[in-house]
Amino acid sequence: MKILLATDGSSHAQAAESLLTSLPVPSDSELCLVAVVEAPTWQSDVASEHAALREELAGYRREVEERLEREVERLKSRFGRVSGVVLSGNVVEQICQLATDRQADLIVAGARGGSKIRRWLLGGTSDRLARHAPCDVLVVRPRDDSAEPARGLKRVLVAIDGSASSRGAVERLASLPLGEECEVIVFQVLAVVRSFRMDIVEQSGDLWEAERRQAHDDLNWAADRLRPVTPHVRTVLHEAEYVADEILTVAEEHRADLIVVGHQGRSRVSQFLLGSVSSAVLRHAESSVWVVRTEDADVS
Known part of the structure; x- marks a missing residue:
């Protein structure tokens, strides 16, 4: 390396x-x-x-x-x-x-x-x-x-969204022998779309359930990839309007030493690049942030 x-x-x-x-x-x-x-x-x-x-x-x-x-x-x-x-x-x-x-x-x-x-x-x-x-x-x-962070990694939050970039972030983390003392939280946020018309939300019920099933599949895949490098892996799925805020909140609640994110991702509605979610996490997180850049994702 x-x-x-x-x-x-x-x-x-x-x-x-x-x-x-x-x-x-x-x-x-x-x-x-x-x-x-x-x-x-x-x-x-x-x-x-x-x-x-x-x-x-x-x-x-x-x-x-x-x-x-x-x-x-x-x-x-x-x-x-x-x-x-x-x-x-x-x-x-x-x-x-x-x-x-x-x-x-x-x-x-x-x-x-x-x-x-x-x-x-x-x-x-x-x-x-x-x-x-x-x-x-x-x-x-x-x-x-303080000048010195805690020695080693005790708790890592990896934020995923099903994109190639976030899968790359999981793979990068899975390439490190994290050890038994490290806990990994695999976290995904389903972005809630606030529409002017409530009937749009009602009509998208089947789509929303499909998104939830896919999110659970993504979380399970990530957990399976990470368990060989640490036995302490758990998955968390939230629904929220603002993805970056939710990532930051969960990271603070769990006192994460490190947040791992892909440099480019996607939401239910459209693509979001480093300039939005990843950038907001990078700027405002209380912990260290690892931005993973993968070859199969477009560079912003």
């Missing part, structure tokens, strides 16, 4: 590293730590100010390189091969290009970071990474704003 860990030295980046080292990924996985020095837009035409800023950036880059060397050494005992790279430019563009060049399987990043030059928040870097990355993206959010 080829993994990119985006790091900027912030507490959330440290939490991302901690969660990554506790994930049951193959021990021979290749890990590349990447830090991006993103220069601000020039605000002055004065040559001396440009020179001062270039000097500041050069000093900052040296600090980043030294920090990255220490992090690489620290992680060598956990992964088969560890390297580090410092890039310059737009954070999202540079990380996505590196992921493409190295054929990465997973990008791991903190939900919030910070640097001496520019602060980047979830609504910016991590959200755009999930939209544009060529592979899975795991966005790590430490609980209660």
Whole structure:
């Protein structure tokens, strides 16, 4: 498995590293730590100010390189091969290009970071990474704003909807030896369509029952796929008007350490892309979120 860990030295980046080292990924996985020095837009035409800023950036880059060397050494005992790279430019563009060049399987990043030059928040870097990355993206959010998440995964919520993308999310989770201490909740939401005319709802009764039967089949399939990697699997089916809100509510109620979602899904009425359900979960979840990108689903 080829993994990119985006790091900027912030507490959330440290939490991302901690969660990554506790994930049951193959021990021979290749890990590349990447830090991006993103220069601000020039605000002055004065040559001396440009020179001062270039000097500041050069000093900052040296600090980043030294920090990255220490992090690489620290992680060598956990992964088969560890390297580090410092890039310059737009954070999202540079990380996505590196992921493409190295054929990465997973990008791991903190939900919030910070640097001496520019602060980047979830609504910016991590959200755009999930939209544009060529592979899975795991966005790590430490609980209660602490630097360290709980060691290992105790409770995982995988949200499905019967789409190829959500089936891919289940398969990805099933590829990890989660262990007996991990509980997986397979969750599906049947979107309730609020119509102006109640007779439309009544006329769709047979269709609704068919949707419920299909949802139960999807849940049972997912549970069967996951039981070989952990004996603690249960299924939950809810009906709700707002899918993302329901996913977030259930994740909070069960204190999920991780939410796993496909990058693209479908509802009863129409296709929904990362910009709606998955994006809302990514932005507002209290826990970490793994967005799984599958080859057989269209890229948003």
